[in-house]
Amino acid sequence: xxxxxxxxxxxxxxxxxxxxxxxxxxxxxxxxxxxxxxxxxxxxxxxxxxxxxxxxxxxxxxxxxxxxxxxxxxxxxxxxxxxxxxxxxxxxxxxxxxxxxxxxxxxxxxxxxxxxxxxxxxxxxxxxxxxxxxxxxxxxxxxxxxxxxxxxxxxxxxxxxxxxxxxxxxxxxxxxxxxxxxxxxxxxxxxxxxxxxxxxxxxxxxxxxxxxxxxxxxxxxxxxxxxxxxxxxxxxxxxxxxxxxxxxxxxxxxxxxxxxxxxxxxxxxxxxxxxxxxxxxxxxxxxxxxxxxxxxxxxxxxxxxxxxxxxxxxxxxxxxxxxxxxxxxxxxxxxxxxxxxxxxxxxxxxxxxxxxxxxxxxxxxxxxxxxxxxxxxxx
Amino acid sequence: xxxxxxxxxxxxxxxxxxxxxxxxxxxxxxxxxxxxxxxxxxxxxxxxxxxxxxxxxxxxxxxxxxxxxxxxxxxxxxxxxxxxxxxxxxxxxxxxxxxxxxxxxxxxxxxxxxxxxxxxxxxxxxxxxxxxxxxxxxxxxxxxxxxxxxxxxxxxxxxxxxxxxxxxxxxxxxxxxxxxxxxxxxxxxxxxxxxxxxxxxxxxxxxxxxxxxxxxxxxxxxxxxxxxxxxxxxxxxxxxxxxxxxxxxxxxxxxxxxxxxxxxxxxxxxxxxxxxxxxxxxxxxxxxxxxxxxxxxxxxxxxxxxxxxxxxxxxxxxxxxxxxxxxxxxxxxxxxxxxxxxxxxxxxxxxxxxxxxxxxxxxxxxxxxxxxxxxxxxxxxxxxxx
Numbered sequence: 001x002x003x004x005x006x007x008x009x010x011x012x013x014x015x016x017x018x019x020x021x022x023x024x025x026x027x028x029x030x031x032x033x034x035x036x037x038x039x040x041x042x043x044x045x046x047x048x049x050x051x052x053x054x055x056x057x058x059x060x061x062x063x064x065x066x067x068x069x070x071x072x073x074x075x076x077x078x079x080x081x082x083x084x085x086x087x088x089x090x091x092x093x094x095x096x097x098x099x100x101x102x103x104x105x106x107x108x109x110x111x112x113x114x115x116x117x118x119x120x121x122x123x124x125x126x127x128x129x130x131x132x133x134x135x136x137x138x139x140x141x142x143x144x145x146x147x148x149x150x151x152x153x154x155x156x157x158x159x160x161x162x163x164x165x166x167x168x169x170x171x172x173x174x175x176x177x178x179x180x181x182x183x184x185x186x187x188x189x190x191x192x193x194x195x196x197x198x199x200x201x202x203x204x205x206x207x208x209x210x211x212x213x214x215x216x217x218x219x220x221x222x223x224x225x226x227x228x229x230x231x232x233x234x235x236x237x238x239x240x241x242x243x244x245x246x247x248x249x250x251x252x253x254x255x256x257x258x259x260x261x262x263x264x265x266x267x268x269x270x271x272x273x274x275x276x277x278x279x280x281x282x283x284x285x286x287x288x289x290x291x292x293x294x295x296x297x298x299x300x301x302x303x304x305x306x307x308x309x310x311x312x313x314x315x316x317x318x319x320x321x322x323x324x325x326x327x328x329x330x331x332x333x334x335x336x337x338x339x340x341x342x343x344x345x346x347x348x349x350x351x352x353x354x355x356x357x358x359x360x361x362x363x364x365x366x367x368x369x370x371x372x373x374x375x376x377x378x379x
Numbered sequence: 380x381x382x383x384x385x386x387x388x389x390x391x392x393x394x395x396x397x398x399x400x401x402x403x404x405x406x407x408x409x410x411x412x413x414x415x416x417x418x419x420x421x422x423x424x425x426x427x428x429x430x431x432x433x434x435x436x437x438x439x440x441x442x443x444x445x446x447x448x449x450x451x452x453x454x455x456x457x458x459x460x461x462x463x464x465x466x467x468x469x470x471x472x473x474x475x476x477x478x479x480x481x482x483x484x485x486x487x488x489x490x491x492x493x494x495x496x497x498x499x500x501x502x503x504x505x506x507x508x509x510x511x512x513x514x515x516x517x518x519x520x521x522x523x524x525x526x527x528x529x530x531x532x533x534x535x536x537x538x539x540x541x542x543x544x545x546x547x548x549x550x551x552x553x554x555x556x557x558x559x560x561x562x563x564x565x566x567x568x569x570x571x572x573x574x575x576x577x578x579x580x581x582x583x584x585x586x587x588x589x590x591x592x593x594x595x596x597x598x599x600x601x602x603x604x605x606x607x608x609x610x611x612x613x614x615x616x617x618x619x620x621x622x623x624x625x626x627x628x629x630x631x632x633x634x635x636x637x638x639x640x641x642x643x644x645x646x647x648x649x650x651x652x653x654x655x656x657x658x659x660x661x662x663x664x665x666x667x668x669x670x671x672x673x674x675x676x677x678x679x680x681x682x683x684x685x686x687x688x689x690x691x692x693x694x695x696x697x698x699x700x701x702x703x704x705x706x707x708x709x710x711x712x713x714x715x716x717x718x719x720x721x722x723x724x725x726x727x728x729x730x731x732x733x734x735x736x737x738x739x740x741x742x743x744x745x746x747x748x749x750x751x752x753x754x755x756x757x758x759x760x761x762x763x764x765x
Contacts, residue, residue: 002454002455002458002680002681002684003673003676003677003680003681004677004680004681004686261760261762264762264763265761265762265763272764273763273764275762275763275764276762276763276764278753281752281753281756281760281762282749282752282753282756284756284760284762285694285697285751285752285753285755285756285759285760286697286752288694288755288759288760289694289697289698289755292674292691292694293667293670293671293673293674293698294670296670296673296674296676296677296678297669297670297673297674299673299677300673300676300677314669315669315673317666318666318669318670318673319670321663321666322666322667322670325666366663366666367659369666370659370662370663370665370666371659371662373644373662373665373666373669374644374658374661374662374665377642377644377645377665378645378648379644379645379647379648379652379658379661
């Protein structure tokens with residue numbers, strides 16, 4: 001398969017680009033909801049527009065009422081989200097949670113998927129325990145209790161957790177903290193007794209929570225996929241979310257780069273456009289190169305995921321790490337090349353820097369994924 | 380089964396039946412590369428057989444038209460060919476500047492007679508070509524070149540000097556940039572082809588820091604070049620030269636595959652890797668190497684269907700060569716004092732150290748990294764005054 005978009009995918013990219021530039025624009029969404037101190041950090045009206053565009057059903061199978069598309073298509077939407085810094089529960093709900101629900105039984109699907117497809121429901125995934133992404137270690141416990149389970153533990157960096165109608169929680173039903181086996185995924189309703197969330201606003205104005213499960217009682221039908229065999233589903237969720245985050249990072253990088261390149265062609269100093277200075281030209285050209293490579297790695301990872309290739313896992317980590325590096329360089333160069341105004345809240349370039357920082361941590365940073373590339377390569 | 384699946388099956392079967400086992404071993408050094416040409420000596424019977432079998436099917440240049448010695452493969456078929464070759468680790472049957480550089484230029488600018496004659500020779504591995512571009516006073520500023528061809532009616536009389544001519548001492552013919560109008564800088568250069576055995580041509584190998592001499596100085600003293608041996612129009616050779624440079628940069632970038640795209644962490648780990656900081660550097664390198672491999676695949680896919688930016692080979696060359704230099708810095712560090720050995724049997728004649736030194740030319744030859752960044756700034760980013 002060639003490593004570029006098919007005609008259908010190019011059409012989706014066109015419509016997603018136009019839609020996001022218009023409806024998801026920084027002034028209309030990110031700044032608006034930040035400035036009114038919105039406790040969701042995103043707009044529900046836009047989420048419903050996402051549903052009308054069909055975006056929320058991209059990764060939901062046709063049998064379940066979705067579009068049955070793949071990670072390439074989800075990535076197309078995410079790149080535009082990144083480019084416009086559009087605050088949205090798309091990645092947590094329509095990518096991560098939707099992937100988990102794909103493995104759920106018919107009853108759970110019927111309970112949650114219609115809300116997602118309509119843009120009425122928001123979901124979150126509760127995986128991290130601690131400040132760094134280490135999903136190999138899961139301490140949150142789910143003990144057998146009556147017909148169901150009782151969950152106890154804490155989760156961190158639960159993005160959109162406070163806005164979520166349902167949270168996908170990874171818990172341990174057997175084995176030790178670091179065992180691969182013995183994991184089970186649960187669909188936990190927001191109003192469950194014993195569930196409490198401490199909301200925190202993050203550097204990029206998005207909202208996340210520290211989640212505490214204090215003996216949360218769930219019926220057996222809250223189990224997503226196999227009991228004790230949740231690691232496989234969790235890995236699929238992680239791969240989907242990481243590839244998606246990589247695509248969003250590519251968009252963040254491109255958005256910051258475009259803004260900076262435009263500025264280089266407008267700003268004059270020493271009687272010249274600053275874009276005439278070779279010291280800046282070479283850095284801009286290097287950055288262009290890094291973003292192109294990050295986008296190639298990301299599309300490759302998406303295609304391998306869609307093709308269920310055995311190499312997908314490695315390439316997903318390559319994409320997340322590379323896109324993270326490229327975006328980090330793009331926002332740093334962006335602020336520096338804007339000079340003083342790059343430090344002001346009035347200019348958008350600083351918003352790219354903040355979003356990149358949050359996205360870099362989400363689902364594993366450059367170091368986590370470089371380490372994973374080494375491990376998967378046998379060293 | 381789709382047509383492409385059937386094609387893949389056909390290629391797989393053909394390779395299984397026809398690619399000798401010796402030709403499925405990694406290329407270890409220069410001697411393993413089949414360059415072809417009048418004076419080429421095959422290293423073994425397998426190398427010769429592999430070339431002959433591929434020539435018969437047009438597989439030395441799979442995506443060239445059949446009329447010019449190719450197999451006429453579509454972009455999708457050529458990709459399958461590359462994938463199936465890589466799958467069994469098959470060596471290229473033929474490597475040559477004729478395939479990578481002159482061929483694409485002739486396909487675009489050559490006359491029908493030139494295509495049939497020269498491309499056929501390239502495809503069959505009969506003629507080994509070298510490239511006469513750089514001069515002592517014209518490196519990055521290539522267009523300032525001075526080698527002059529004086530119009531003598533039915534031929535040009537060429538005099539001057541080229542430098543960094545790869546394998547000039549082993550090549551049969553040269554494609555050469557020659558000034559044919561001294562008054563016009565860009566539109567005063569012609570793209571000429573001539574035999575290295577012509578009277579007045581001489582070469583002198585240049586000893587490099589690697590201890591090897593892949594490059595030569597090449598001297599022309601009143602060399603006669605018949606008028607039919609011009610590619611493109613008189614004084615418009617710079618257009619041909621630039622087009623060819625794109626292909627040269629693509630070749631140097633390593634986008635086509637091979638070891639330039641490979642990761643190194645696992646290789647060094649097999650020999651022991653006790654330094655956690657080095658391991659981290661290797662992991663970060665491998666991320667970049669695997670990402671660049673995807674970029675190479677994407678670039679080739681896009682360029683075959685006209686989707687790539689015309690200046691994208693410059694980006695590929697920049698990124699690919701900088702990556703390769705980093706690769707060899709890490710290989711040297713990973714090998715420790717063993718990688719310093721210059722001529723011992725254990726070091727296979729100092730292969731790693733010599734290769735490490737050789738890579739330093741990657742970001743100089745075919746346009747320096749700095750020139751690549753200038754071109755990206757100007758042609759892709761459209762930055763002012765670039």
